[in-house]
Amino acid sequence: MATAPRNIYEQQAANRRNTVLVMAVFTLFVGLLGLGFDVFILGFPGDEYGVDFPYATVIALVIGTGSALWSLQVGAKSVLASSTAVPILHGDPRYQQLSNVVDEMSIASGLQRPALYLIADPDPNAFATGKDPEHASIAVTQGLLDQMSRDELQAVIAHEMSHVRNYDIRLMTVVAALLGAVALLSEFGLRSMRFGALGGKKSSSRKGGGGIVLLVLWLIALVLAPLVSRLLAMAVSRQREYLADASGAELTRNPAALASALQKIDAAIEPTRLIKKGTAQLCIGDPLGAAANDSEGFLADLFATHPPMRNRITLLKAMAYQQTGVIRG
């Protein structure tokens, strides 16, 4: 993940690999949770009170694998549902232009037409989700439709189609679905610790130092898991935005339109309220609004799901300049 992939085939392969990696790490995390439950609460490995088989670990691993696979299947649906996106039917005259633009981009990219969704939010934003290009969805906000010109709308859709083609959507959707689960599980683990601590005192004093080290490691893993997984999601997302900008501009042959679309998204300082925090890494502009889009510096970089808007716009304008020799806006 450290080096940026050079072309879309490498990008697709990297995304497939990373999806499996994320699912595996998630399963291990759930397993670790189960192991802690076995050791600190059920008293494994067996003494006169404890169990002699790690029941909770095995059950946790099964549940972890199940929900990781489940997230791949229904992740897109839950992401769409959580941002209250409603489907736009093909041929609805109110969305004629959007529908046409999506058709144009699916012709340009040679991909199947994705399902379309509308989010009734006045802030301009858009995201793509799904497990592969054959099961992809693109959601746009009402604000995007209201504020963008035809060319800008086309540029935004091209950016999203690039995410679809690169398999970014698969990785990001699984990450979005599992992020929520990690936060929930960590909370649950810490609570059950407090409850288990009363009964656990006896067993840990019996086992001596080794037990305490294990307990501390387990606690650290629980506390850090939500933070680490969020940082990971953000790093993964930041790299992908530049590539999607570039290959989106390649589809439309019009980088200037994407630059001005990003400027409009940047200028709309209101956050996209209907898009939840866990979905942020999927969107074209950070749904938190202007503060997040413009921040620079190490800490801001670490916590941003998107590279600074200014950098993205500058790069696109440079591309437009190379193409036409005209500097715009």
Place this chain on the structure above:
Amino acid sequence: MTLFLGFVIVVALLVVWAIALYNRFVTLRNQVLNGWKQIDVQLKRRHDLIPNLVNTVKGYMEFEQDTLLKVISARNAAASAKTVGEAAEKESILTSALGKFFALAENYPTLKANENVRQLQEELSSTENKIGFARQFYNDIATKFNIALQVFPGNLIAGMFGFQAAELFEIQDAAERTVPNVDLSLKK
């Protein structure tokens, strides 16, 4: 004995390699054909839309009968073109006729306000774009096919089975090359 076995294995590997390459060529060739059909689909859509548009605007643009007739005849010529070269030429005449028509339409405010016209306008603009994107995609996939045919050692297999390089779509008319963008959108 081992020498003979080694020989058989090498031949078997070569055959498997040739089959894989042959199948790749066939897949690519079908993608190229499909890309070509996409262009046809969009051109046909354009031919279908134009009579609708002319009928809708006739009442508003009585004084522009000449322009409307030109659009219709350019459309009919393009629709009845036989060869690829002829089609490309007629289509570019149609594009410039449409461009003139929409420039004139600017002078009719009632026309621009008509919802029906606005929708047809969007459909035609989109179809123009789709033709462009379909050509772009066709050229990309055809180039990929041609490269696969020409690089060594694929060219040996391609020659053996008689695969022909695909023709790239080029702008025939020099005039169209100099005026690449016909903006059909009505200014609001």
